[in-house]
Amino acid sequence: MDTAGKHWLIEYHGCDASTLNDEPHIRQSLCDAAVASGATIVTKVFHRFSPQGVTGVVVVEESHLSIHTWPESGYAAVDFFTCGDCLPERAHEVLRVALNSTHADVLQVDRGQGGPGQSVVVHEVRTETPAPMLRRTPTEHTSWNQATG
Amino acid sequence: MDTAGKHWLIEYHGCDASTLNDEPHIRQSLCDAAVASGATIVTKVFHRFSPQGVTGVVVVEESHLSIHTWPESGYAAVDFFTCGDCLPERAHEVLRVALNSTHADVLQVDRGQGGPGQSVVVHEVRTETPAPMLRRTPTEHTSWNQATG
Secondary structure, eight states: OOOOEEEEEEEEESOOHHHHTOHHHHHHHHHHHHHHTTOOEEEEEEEEOSSSOEEEEEEETTEEEEEEEEGGGTEEEEEEEEETTOOHHHHHHHHHHHHTOSEEEEEEEEESOSSTTSSOEEEEEEEEEEOGGGOOOTTSOOOEEEEOO | OOOOEEEEEEEEESOOHHHHTOHHHHHHHHHHHHHHHTOOEEEEEEEEOSSSOEEEEEEETTEEEEEEEEGGGTEEEEEEEEETTOOHHHHHHHHHHHHTOSEEEEEEEEESOSSTTSSOEEEEEEEEEEOGGGOOOTTSOOOEEEEOO
């Protein structure tokens, strides 16, 4: 079986505190992101911390998606780790809109690529910034530009 | 609240197929790794795939630990993402012994370090190889050497 996977580590900044503390919204958004990427959901687990913050993991047949939010900092740390034909960029499109963040730092890593010494490869690091006038509510789509970080 | 986190992405190679397919062992080992790192377990979810392979996530107050195994390839993809004072190296010490792997590719990433454009930092990529004569059963400890990948 092919072990090759695509792992996107994303730092979403400038998000609304209330959005990052809304566990049902975070849960639905991460599930929507999983489906958008082409993954098949196996199970999921979410937890809301006191006084604030949400952690969630969606286990998919093709690995997992996870989120940890710090509402007080407008920040969320997200991972999309998918194997096979899944497209983590699709999950990213969904979640950046759902979180309505102003900036995202994206680290793309290739995993399971080969034998020891070559199986994990840093593919790209970049910062994405949406044009301010195009920033939308979570229900709308946003056109983003990419700037190399 | 401090958003800084340490994220270790580890590729374990040369593991026994039976070990990687043993869901109770994988579950216990990942929980042991979480505790060893100093993290506090919130909840966990594990799934055994047919015909083989195990996926598991341990959600901790300080983020999460995850594992995906490919027994037929002797390979496991593992993430230790911890914040605060947790030590992912301790989790790694536990899991490399539990999986009895011959090689590990380790990518260390710092997360939540600052504002947009600087929050995710690739800290180190390396390959670790244990001295063959020191390779042990999962119940014993192994002395490993590090080789820069």
